[in-house]
Amino acid sequence: MRESSDSPEGTTPGGAAGRVQSGIPRLDYILKGGFFHGGTYTVMGPPGSGKTILGNQFCFNLASTGAGACVYLTLLVESYDKMLRHLESLRFYKPEHVSERIVYVSGYPALKTGGADGLLALIRGTLDEHKPVIFVIDGMESLRQFADGEQKVKEFVHELQAYTAMTGCTTLLMSFKDPSYAYTENAVVDGIIELSDTLVGPRAVRELTVHKFRGGDYLRGRHEVEITDRGIVIHPRTEIQFDKPPEQATEQRIRMAFGVKEFDKMLFGGLPSGSATALLGAPGAGKTMLGLSFLVEGARQGQKGVYFGFYEPPPRLIEKAAQINIPLEKYVESGQVELLWQPPLEHMLDSLAEQLLEKIRETDEPRRRLFVDGIEGFRAASVYPDRMPRFLSAFCNQLRMSDVTALITEELPLFRPDIDMPNPELANVVETVVLLRYVELRSQLHRLISVMKMRESQYDTSIREFKITDAGVEVAASFESAEAILTGLARTSPGGEGRA
Amino acid sequence: MKTVLVVDDEFDLTSTLKAVLEDRGYRTCVCATGRETIDCLRHTRPDLILLDVMIPLGSGYTVLDRVRATADLAGTPVVLMNNVPPPADRAVRWQAFIRKPLSLAAVVEAVEKLIGPGASAGREVT
Structure with a gap:
């Protein structure tokens, strides 16, 4: 199996114009070129579906190319040290990038003391300091707990999006999928990717679905996801990858x-x-x-x-x-x-x-x-x-x-x-x-x-x-x-x- | 009472360090960003700084530079904390480095070694 995220036809590294490639095997192929620079994307799913791995894999892959800095901000109460320790077993993890090309910061204290506005101020300052190509916020559900209502969350996302769009920073908002929450903020983001982890009979099945991707075509429907020591590996549905075969083979038959x-x-x-x-x-x-x-x-x-x-x-x-x-x-x-x-x-x-x-x-x-x-x-x-x-x-x-x-x-x-x-x-x-x-x-x-x-x-x-x-x-x-x-x-x- | 300034943006970690150090007879101050730390150091003279490298709004190294450039702070012992060791080419201007995830014993040992035991040390529990 190939390591790259290339399409079977082999897209060139670096991605399409205005895109940033995640380097996650076949995610960029599903997105037909990768994420847009300056775009804000929601990645949602239940615990264990691979959100955190996906966010980190994106950052480490970019750091390995030397294309710029990444900021990974966690809103979870628990320390990101534990998260980094768990990442050590994955092949994409390169300790030399931590704190040099990938900066991990916690937004929880700012959120706890200053609410959504305090967090936004911290984010603006942090992004201004590091000028990252990728910005990941892990634990958006914490924002919902501290923000004053759903409208405030929507405003936060809107303001953040306006800022990151102007700085060209691609942003991933990682969120636990809560069936009781309306996710009105998803109306303003540029794309929505869902990771799921369900039981089908005795089998546990992880899948990825792109629900929305502004400005670009993408492979619709559910695609198989594996989490291995290479991190997240996605297998696009065969029939949708090859839904437009050429009319006939050209070779002389023998x-x-x-x-x-x-x-x-x-x-x-x-x-x-x-x-x-x-x-x-x-x-x-x-x-x-x-x-x-x-x-x-x-x-x-x-x-x-x-x-x-x-x-x-x-x-x-x-x-x-x-x-x-x-x-x-x-x-x-x-x-x-x-x-x-x-x-x-x-x-x-x-x-x-x-x-x-x-x-x-x-x-x-x-x-x-x-x-x-x-x-x-x-x-x-x-x-x-x-x-x-x-x-x-x-x-x-x-x-x-x-x-x-x-x-x-x-x-x-x-x-x-x-x-x-x-x-x-x-x-x-x-x-x-x-x-x-x-x-x-x-x-x-x-x-x-x-x-x-x-x-x-x-x-x-x-x-x-x-x-x-x-x-x-x-x-x-x-x-x-x-x-x-x-x-x-x-x-x-x-x-x-x-x-x- | 000796004062330890704990600088880290991780809430669970600062809460734990604050509680543990206070239990051992140290006074503590806590900051979560580089900017907040520099503001704090304008009016606080801690006996030791436990300094995380990856903090928002000015990294731990920025804070360290400021500490070493301030006349009456220049001699303050600094214990750096990070998930990866400091780069070898950086001038050694800290007294100890503790790799994250932290071991509580390592933190307490470094603090006691650099500034001695806290006020409660050696007290009998009655």
């Missing part, structure tokens, strides 16, 4: 073979390059082995490949592949195939997509291959399942634009004869659907493979028998064996072992 002779013939040479394919099948049907064959065949032809899976760690995959004579290890060692394994734990949907897309964007080599094993790992990571159709559409579009040929597995139920896709939307967004299934005949299980759909392309519609042997993945040369299985007329093949 066929991307699997290296499985008869199956490649069924596909008239392979999958069209820059397309997405759903590979459906019950557990054990052979999806992973067919996917690894696809990557290894690409590597053999000099095309780079990425495996992105949730269930089998790389050593296990390499071992399984070796057992059926797929030389995966050789190509992993040479760097032609990369194995990215996500342990099946609690993930975030957009974070997963980002990891994968950023890996893809590391190079612009043409004709790359991707094997995603499987899509249910993404579905499990989704807090809002109704996002999946739009997510998959945007995700697949991004892969196409990068000239990536993607093979995405989808697990079907093991014990049901009817075929019911858990993600029917997947079939809509991909160009090709390949089905692997089991058929039981005379106490034997047989595997069958068929191409169910291949958009704007010729393909063989027959159902073929599919085998995984010590020699690799094999597909029968004709539909006869499959027909025999399906009609119950199987017979012993000449010279071969007994088949049902």
Whole structure:
């Protein structure tokens, strides 16, 4: 994952004209260039949602660039020493900036003795002394306690805003979100960012929402937030990042073979390059082995490949592949195939997509291959399942634009004869659907493979028998064996072992 | 009774230091900004100054410069307090430095070492 807050397209450091970049991964991308110089922004959220980290991260990132001073004023009763001690574990914290480039002051005594006017006088004096680029007020709820009514708070914000706008200082007002308070002062600020921390079932989910951003466009809606040792990391919703895909990919299409002779013939040479394919099948049907064959065949032809899976760690995959004579290890060692394994734990949907897309964007080599094993790992990571159709559409579009040929597995139920896709939307967004299934005949299980759909392309519609042997993945040369299985007329093949 | 001027903008910290020092027999004055401290020093001659560096309206270093430039304050012991050590290139014009977050024992020890125990020290509790 990249450290910068750049957009996936890579905005230049320093930000758009008149903007100050927060350096918080992807916040500036959501704000399409960062905060405006001289703007005043409310950042609100419950305790633990990351407000204080966000404010400090902004200050330390700016201090690291040497672009100017920051003032962090706290209105909380508790000492900011404790806050600084907690920040020490975060990577952005650089002690050399404290009191040199970032000045921490407490406004509580001035507020307690002089009310909102006393605090404003202190702020004017402090900003005049340090001339900061960023000014953060943490604990705006204390102002509400000491100010004489909501109107006074609004006037305070208005006066502060007038002052900071004239000095070009970007101001963040950090506030606890109190459902009983009307926040009329939010009418005068330039932007409102909400951080939330809610329980969705057993999962705790942090999100960021921009409710208002004067003078600029921004990515609307909720975006996933992580707090790690890097501080706040935001994962914008995939479908809103890529809501305007180009009308078509520009590259000349070629066929991307699997290296499985008869199956490649069924596909008239392979999958069209820059397309997405759903590979459906019950557990054990052979999806992973067919996917690894696809990557290894690409590597053999000099095309780079990425495996992105949730269930089998790389050593296990390499071992399984070796057992059926797929030389995966050789190509992993040479760097032609990369194995990215996500342990099946609690993930975030957009974070997963980002990891994968950023890996893809590391190079612009043409004709790359991707094997995603499987899509249910993404579905499990989704807090809002109704996002999946739009997510998959945007995700697949991004892969196409990068000239990536993607093979995405989808697990079907093991014990049901009817075929019911858990993600029917997947079939809509991909160009090709390949089905692997089991058929039981005379106490034997047989595997069958068929191409169910291949958009704007010729393909063989027959159902073929599919085998995984010590020699690799094999597909029968004709539909006869499959027909025999399906009609119950199987017979012993000449010279071969007994088949049902 | 010896007087300690406590300069810090953190309310919880000054409240605690004031109470602890008064319990130990020192008189205390409290200031929260650089400007307030300089005003206070026009009419107060403390025996020791506990001086936070990061204060609004004139930093602790600005106050220190003023103290050292004032004839009858120049010899007043100053204990600097901050979250980070003072830069090495600054001339050493303070008697002690205590890193924040503060340890109460370190503060009391520095005060007692520089100006001796407070009025209540050694008194028997009856």
